[in-house]
Amino acid sequence: MAKNENGKADIVPADNAEVTGTSVVAPDAFTNPGLPPHRPRITDLDPKAAKRAERVVYGLFYFSIAASVFAVWAYMFVPIEPENVHSVRMNTLYLGLGIAFSLLAIGIAAVHWGKALMADKEAIDHRHPVRGSEETRARAVEIFRESDEESGFSRRTLIRNGLIGALIAFPLPAIALFRGLAPMDVDPNNELKHTMWKKGLRLTRDPQGTPIKASDLTIGSAFQVIPEGLVDLPEHEMLNAKAKAAVLLVRLKKEDLNWTSKERESWSYDGIVAYSKICTHVGCPVALYEQQTHHLLCPCHQSQFDIANECAVIFGPAARPLPQLPITVDDEGYLIAQSDFTEPVGPSFWERAK
Template sequence: MANIAKGSDGSELVATSDKRLSGKELGTAVVTTDSFENPGLPPHRQRVTDTDPRRLARAARIVAWLFYLSIAGSLFTIFAYMFFPIEDGDTTSLRLSTLYIGLGSAFALLAIGIAAVHWGKAVMADKEGVDERHPVRGTPATRERAIEIFKEADEESGFSRRTVIRNGMIGAFIAFPLPAIALFRGLAPMEVDPNNELKHTFWKEGLRLTRDPTGVAIKASDLTIGSSVHVIPEGLAELPEHEKLDAKAKAAVLLVRLKPEDLNWTSDKRKSWSYDGIVAYSKICTHVGCPVALYEQQTHHLLCPCHQSQFDISNECAVIFGPAARPLPQLPITVDAEGYLVALSDFEEPVGPSFWEREK
């Protein structure tokens, strides 16, 4: 019975099998002298095309025909390109153009493929070969020479001897990529602090609630019970486009009207953020930021279609299902002198997904 491995303290691992041969390389493997002998390659089985010359000739004909058919397919593709133009605004013409160009080239490709494979399988000589394998490691002589070369190089350069040089080099190699990391700071504007940005939105006191995307202001009387309106702050629609998207990504709000008695409040302050059953909640999910806009008017549930978080509007948008951890932030609203809905202030907490410094 052979040792498999020796621990530093002298203990050793030994095989439990009683039939194994010795050999340190084996590990857990069991190799016995009592195993069967490899019977060698089975006798060669001939194909039909080897025994029947007519079948061989037929196979060869098929291969040739397929190659010619492939040429026809390619030509068809070019014709399809020319004779099935896309007509402006007509999706059927586009459909046909795509279909015929695609079918033609698919046919051409498949014909080549089938021809080549059939050629290889049925027509080419069916001779199995055997290659010998050699261990992946180099021969002992090669390995010795490799070690020698390293030794000589070490000797000649003094790599191990001259530790000061070597350590200096290693240090330099570690240091030289560091400036590149610094350069990446420039990926985002220098003067902006993301923490600050994430904590504020476009909303501020007195901004009217307007419809997405038209920017038409909304009166409280516009909303019947069961209504839901997708809202952006007044002035957002007029922003330059990419500022608009950045602002909208935080400021999008869903406005719904329920019967006032269906709303449960934990504090009078929260209640004062609503107006006669009209409430406005951030549309940006507190999980990873998808727009939570699936409003069920009977159950008063809001559902996020990305990860199925559910929020209960009747209970201050508390999470009732799914991976989100926090309720959707509420936008404090009231009505101005003309009856339009306006924001009382910005959100009192950061909207959207949680981030590390959220509470700071």
């Protein structure tokens, strides 16, 4: 036996052995114990127990459906009174309980289904190449059939229908919540078409509310703009109005502006153009201006708009150009709006015709 420099014996494994820590273990030192004896479940032995488990599973699925419907009902009909915090808490509580019980019931039912009713047998999955032979592919189809038979998905119709119904009902509260983001008593398309801007209204700096003269803008400068009088509104009205009326004001060289329609040539003044700050993708504020390229960048999803070409979309998921606010100057040289936007501002909702 060889010794190392510390005077201790080195362990030299045999040709057919492996070193494990400081011990030498031969490959045949242990035998494979195999799988433990199969222990049948009570639902495998007692048909009545299996029937009870089945009732529990589909009962939970139908309970999930009822909880989803309850969440939608709570969102729509539990009243929220102005300046009443308790009513807000109750609405939120009922809505949260409905969604929570809906998802919880699906999870418990799925686990109980798998543990009590699906086929219970031990198996070994052997690895194989990703692309199998035709025989393997045919066997895969057969396995799906066997899985369907073992799970009872096709045979246990109440469980199957309950699962399908629960999965269909569960997203309903989310749909109701997202729909509630838009006004319920008006047409969203028409609501976003009209803002606070009107003929003769001055453009003012955000957030000070001071009027802007055309001479205040130099080539390449960009101002965030709000309508005159916006800052004098009550806070909740101001925020709602600003969310639709916010504008980015930019001055370019007149020769850099390219117009595809004659009408738009009169919407600018001496190279000064005004476009909505609300991205037409999902409504994020478009605020990053690249002076050299004349591009506007939305920081949320990287949509880019070309100010020199009517704010056309040149990159990203936005579906349409930023709406332009027609502007001119009054007798005192202050920039004013010629009218409101001529098209809806904000994201292109699914119910809006592009």
